[in-house]
Amino acid sequence: MKALVTGGAGFIGSHLVDHLVSEGLDVVVVDNLSMGDLHNIKYQDEVTIYVEDVRNEKFMQQLLQEERPDYIYFLAAVASVADSIERPAETHSVNQTAVFNMLEYIRKTNLPIKQFLFTSSAAVYGNLPELPKKEDSRVDPLSPYAIDKYATERFVLAYGELYDLPTVCVRFFNVYGPGQNPSSPYSGVLSILTDCLNNKKPFTLYGDGSQTRDFVYVEDVIQALWLITKSDTEHEVFNIANGNEASLNAIIETYEKVAETSLQIKKAPGREGEVKRSVANIGKLIKLGYTTKWSLEAGLSKYWEGA
Ligand code: UD2
Structure with missing residues (x-):
């Protein structure tokens, strides 16, 4: 095949x-x-x-x-x-x-x-x-x-x-994990956060951080x-998806704990065309036998280990 x-x-x-x-x-x-x-x-x-x-x-x-x-x-x-x-x-x-x-x-x-x-x-x-x-x-x-x-x-x-x-x-x-390129301003937020935590760079937070996402x-x-x-x-x-909703503020807090370091945050206005809340029902996938193996904390720990 x-x-x-x-x-x-x-x-x-x-x-x-x-x-x-x-x-x-x-x-x-x-x-x-x-x-x-x-x-x-x-x-x-x-x-x-x-x-x-x-x-x-x-x-x-x-x-x-x-x-x-x-x-x-x-x-x-x-x-x-x-x-x-x-x-x-x-x-x-x-x-x-x-x-x-x-x-x-x-x-x-x-x-x-x-x-x-x-x-x-x-x-x-x-x-x-x-x-x-x-x-x-x-x-x-x-x-x-x-x-x-x-x-x-x-x-x-x-x-x-x-x-x-x-x-x-x-x-x-x-989607997040190893191999996600942090170099573009449009890169996934977790790759950017990893880069900022790792290299002590300031992180630009768009909006108030209450926007939610389903990170898988x-x-x-x-x-x-x-x-x-x-x-x-x-x-x-x-x-x-993972089927769980988390705010960007909660994600930052979890990641700071995982990485045992604190993030320097710069605030900026929210992005145009942004979705405010996002979380999936994954019932259809579960019917095919899908089980989420990685909670946000476990995934972030694994990602941080390799960073
Ligand atoms: C994700 C997908 C996009 C599209 C969209 C659907 C990625 C990389 N992008 O966009 O392709 O499918 O979902 O809704 O998965 N943020 C900051 N600072 C940063 C970068 C991001 O505050 O330096 C915020 C951003 O404004 C957003 C959240 O973090 O509220 C997530 O941003 P993202 O670019 O990782 O993903 P998203 O949901 O905008």
Whole structure:
């Protein structure tokens, strides 16, 4: 069996690649290294790597013809709400057009695949008051990023139904763990916090810290992705999260305890397009056999150990 992972040198992608290799799959990675790093992939020598942009349509088509993957995990994305507000056309070309083009090519050429998994985001739920978010909760995508993710989900699911393709979508909540790049202002807050605690840098807190998130350790995310693959599920959407809500203030406090050091905090206004509260219902995943192995405290301790 062969798997193609777009964005396979990125934070989540590289953990997935290592897992797929350990399960005995042949793995092909496409990554333009805009945020990713080949060093993130532990089993680099056992993986076929193409440093390319998923927007290179000709290249992607040739790749599919030559490699003929059974499983496709589409993780390549500009994973930032703020970036999509600054550069909506560019992020759209990655977050939607590249995925659409691949689906369309698979349809037109009848490429046989076992599963096409698209990675969407909790951003699709926006700021509606219903909590916890269920996969069939109302959506309210507020940013170009969230709109692209939601619209692409709809394409992926409709292509699945209309053209009998085995497609599935997942919505990542806030994923953290080793390998997350802290260097961009849009990096995950826990990678930035780790960097600040480690290097005694001041941390910029956007808003009053009462915003909540559902943080899930990357190993649990990989567990969920693999369960979805193994279950041969199709035409479904799954939340991938921990199922617990924590405020940013509470997270900072927990992390300071874990790291046994205190953080220097600079206050700044809240970010545009931000979600105020976020927490997932993970019942659908639990039905597939998912159990969260990492509480926030355990995940932070493990992350801090390796930092
Ligand atoms: C996450 C995803 C994003 C999208 C979104 C959906 C990450 C990295 N991003 O964005 O792709 O799916 O969820 O809602 O997982 N913060 C600070 N200081 C900092 C950085 C962040 O206060 O230096 C705050 C930020 O304003 C936010 C919270 O920390 O309230 C979490 O920020 P984030 O960028 O880690 O993730 P989020 O939820 O904005």
